[in-house]
Amino acid sequence: PYGFAADFFTRAEVDSLPEAPEQARWRSVAEIWSLKESALKAVRLGLGADTRSVQVGARGAPEAGWSQAELELQLPSAP
Structure with a gap:
């Protein structure tokens, strides 16, 4: 998983x-990928943006079933 993570994660x-x-x-x-994808799509940047x-x-370990996460999102400045 480290090769994938190195390409797309901070x-x-x-x-x-x-x-x-x-x-x-x-x-x-x-989990990290799902959170990133959701955040980028929510602000209409999508996966075309730098993840x-x-x-x-x-x-950490997920609970069984659905769960939710809270995000604090800082978007890059517009060019």
Whole structure:
């Protein structure tokens, strides 16, 4: 998962990936990616934007079923 994360995540997000079995790392990667994708789509930038322009954090082991996350979003300045 580190190759994918290095391409699309901020340094802090990559550093937050757990030193754990591979399945746990992939779970964190999936959570971070989902949060990034949702945030970029919510502000109508979509995945055409640099995904490293948004930083999110994984919360650890997910609970069963649906869950929600709160985001504080700082958008890059318009050119």
